[in-house]
Amino acid sequence: MIRVDDLRKRFGQVTAVDGVGFLAADGAITGLLGPNGAGKTTTLRMLYGVMRPDEGRIHVDELDAVQHPQPAQARLGVLPDGFGLYPRLTAREHIEYFGALHGLRSAAIARRAEELFELLDMRAIADRRTAGFSHGERTKVALARALVHSPQNVLLDEPTNGLDVMSTRAVRSIVRRLRDEGRCVLFSSHVMQEVSALCDAIVVIAAGRVVAQGSPDDLRRQTGRDSLEDAFVRLTDLGRGGR
Amino acid sequence: MTVGRALAQLVIVCRKELRDSFRDRRALGSIVFSVLIGPILIAFMMNRLVDQQRDADTLRVPVVGAANAPALVEWLAHQDGVDVVDGPADVEQAVREQREALVLIVPDDFARHFRDSEPAPLQLVSDGSRNDVRPVVQRVRALLQQYSGEIASLRLIVRGVSPAAVQPLALQEIEVSTAQQRAAQILGFIPMFIMVAGFVAGMQIATDSTAGERERGSLEPLLVNPAPRGAIVAGKWLAASLAAFLGVVLTTLLCAQMPRVLPLEDMGIRLDLDAPSIGNILLIGLPFCLFSASLQTTVATLARSFKEAQSYMGVLILLPMVPGIMGALYPLGSAAWMYAVPMLGPYVLLTGVIGGGVPDIGALLAMAGTSLTAAAVLVHVTTRLFRSEHVIFGR
Numbered sequence: 001m002i003r004v005d006d007l008r009k010r011f012g013q014v015t016a017v018d019g020v021g022f023l024a025a026d027g028a029i030t031g032l033l034g035p036n037g038a039g040k041t042t043t044l045r046m047l048y049g050v051m052r053p054d055e056g057r058i059h060v061d062e063l064d065a066v067q068h069p070q071p072a073q074a075r076l077g078v079l080p081d082g083f084g085l086y087p088r089l090t091a092r093e094h095i096e097y098f099g100a101l102h103g104l105r106s107a108a109i110a111r112r113a114e115e116l117f118e119l120l121d122m123r124a125i126a127d128r129r130t131a132g133f134s135h136g137e138r139t140k141v142a143l144a145r146a147l148v149h150s151p152q153n154v155l156l157d158e159p160t161n162g163l164d165v166m167s168t169r170a171v172r173s174i175v176r177r178l179r180d181e182g183r184c185v186l187f188s189s190h191v192m193q194e195v196s197a198l199c200d201a202i203v204v205i206a207a208g209r210v211v212a213q214g215s216p217d218d219l220r221r222q223t224g225r226d227s228l229e230d231a232f233v234r235l236t237d238l239g240r241g242g243r
Numbered sequence: 244m245t246v247g248r249a250l251a252q253l254v255i256v257c258r259k260e261l262r263d264s265f266r267d268r269r270a271l272g273s274i275v276f277s278v279l280i281g282p283i284l285i286a287f288m289m290n291r292l293v294d295q296q297r298d299a300d301t302l303r304v305p306v307v308g309a310a311n312a313p314a315l316v317e318w319l320a321h322q323d324g325v326d327v328v329d330g331p332a333d334v335e336q337a338v339r340e341q342r343e344a345l346v347l348i349v350p351d352d353f354a355r356h357f358r359d360s361e362p363a364p365l366q367l368v369s370d371g372s373r374n375d376v377r378p379v380v381q382r383v384r385a386l387l388q389q390y391s392g393e394i395a396s397l398r399l400i401v402r403g404v405s406p407a408a409v410q411p412l413a414l415q416e417i418e419v420s421t422a423q424q425r426a427a428q429i430l431g432f433i434p435m436f437i438m439v440a441g442f443v444a445g446m447q448i449a450t451d452s453t454a455g456e457r458e459r460g461s462l463e464p465l466l467v468n469p470a471p472r473g474a475i476v477a478g479k480w481l482a483a484s485l486a487a488f489l490g491v492v493l494t495t496l497l498c499a500q501m502p503r504v505l506p507l508e509d510m511g512i513r514l515d516l517d518a519p520s521i522g523n524i525l526l527i528g529l530p531f532c533l534f535s536a537s538l539q540t541t542v543a544t545l546a547r548s549f550k551e552a553q554s555y556m557g558v559l560i561l562l563p564m565v566p567g568i569m570g571a572l573y574p575l576g577s578a579a580w581m582y583a584v585p586m587l588g589p590y591v592l593l594t595g596v597i598g599g600g601v602p603d604i605g606a607l608l609a610m611a612g613t614s615l616t617a618a619a620v621l622v623h624v625t626t627r628l629f630r631s632e633h634v635i636f637g638r
Contacts, residue, residue, distance in 0.1 A: 097255070103251070146467075
């Protein structure tokens, strides 16, 4: 479970995140929806401890993630925006590296790696170096290394960006599976359809503020629009101060 | 998070960086090159020196008009290592074009003057601007003076005068700039080559694991792991240090093989890198490697891109070369303060060990103390940089 209260972050004159607050529950997929530059990535970066918020509180499973980032990070699996791989290491070695950093024993890592290869259908590329992997294959490796320690909370920053249909489906099925296992899944996207198809709860962010949150039906009711896309556009405009 | 856990993470990062870098052929190539370049250059210079000395041993004296002074020419030809040949027709041209180092001309009136006990003219043609032939000209001049002296003595004896009477001075020349000394100068480059090899060998990991990691976008996922930044930075630093140390070890072992391959004995040079000396070299090399790797990781972390980091490395590599070049130009000596200067201390100590000495414990501790303190400060600075969002995201 992830709880965020009144999170703020400024870069010089620009306020990137301006009082964001939401709750992402266990056993649910929470979508962080917003146009590019709305503050989604900055919010996530503060959640997973590579940026310090100027103000606000973050709790990961009741742990204060601002005061104690490392215990919180131990409970997070993260697919960051623009993840990078090591071209000279194999897919398996990526998983081993991150598993070891999480303090797992090598036997446990080996077992978990096999599960992940199965789950992500990547047995064929398991022992190949990642140089020359397709975008879909790279995403799978990054997902596998993020999930090596079976984290209770999973943060995915635009995981399906640039993926083909097959890989997108694979990612979505993983996300659902994680939710069904009772985990808390928080993922960001700027794609309306994806969020509405996948999410149990939606947090709409625009210009660094939460402009609406609730289930897809809630959002339609709030805005009085029939289609979620119209609702999204309306909400985004409101966030920007439009009418 | 316990200290033990952080140490384990440090080792994990270090192992990964080493494995990653040893799969990088270009990185390996640069390590091999940096290790080989020193011993190869030294071997090349040594062989040239031996050749030059061999050339100097057989003195080629082209003589024009040998028929005018058969006794002189015969005397010359009988001297050790002197080879008298017919001189060229165009004497000055030949010397100017460096076809001949020198030419001895015996004029037609030599015999007449000689018979009359007058100074008999001889012309020694050489190019005074050529440093390389100066010893040869010197030797020929000395030979001619020796001949002149012998004839003078004979003439005095014939006239009943002791030759000693006309020698108020007995000058003995003692030449110190021998080939042996030049060989010692060449071996004086060994400390510099050891240090440069260490520096270059650590460079790849230092840049690739910091500036390279960020540029690949793999830094952000790495920092999401529950590991203290200090452990991650120290792991990268240790990996670069170990690679640097590998460079030092390999260069030292290669240099220890040089007496077997090079004719050092013939040059009268003693280079005896036995096991204790090698141990001392490595003892001096380790703090040096830890320091230079810390400097490299800090500078590479500050760089805005991998390319920029690499170009900084190109400048940094001058640091381990400065003491070596200075040492070749002016004798540095070994003042106490030198040991406390990170790049200079190891150089002075290494020079002592290569020269067959045993390093002073106090000097060794002073060197290790300052190098390790400086390294600790730099690793701390890099850790702070790794906490900065500007550095992580390259803003």
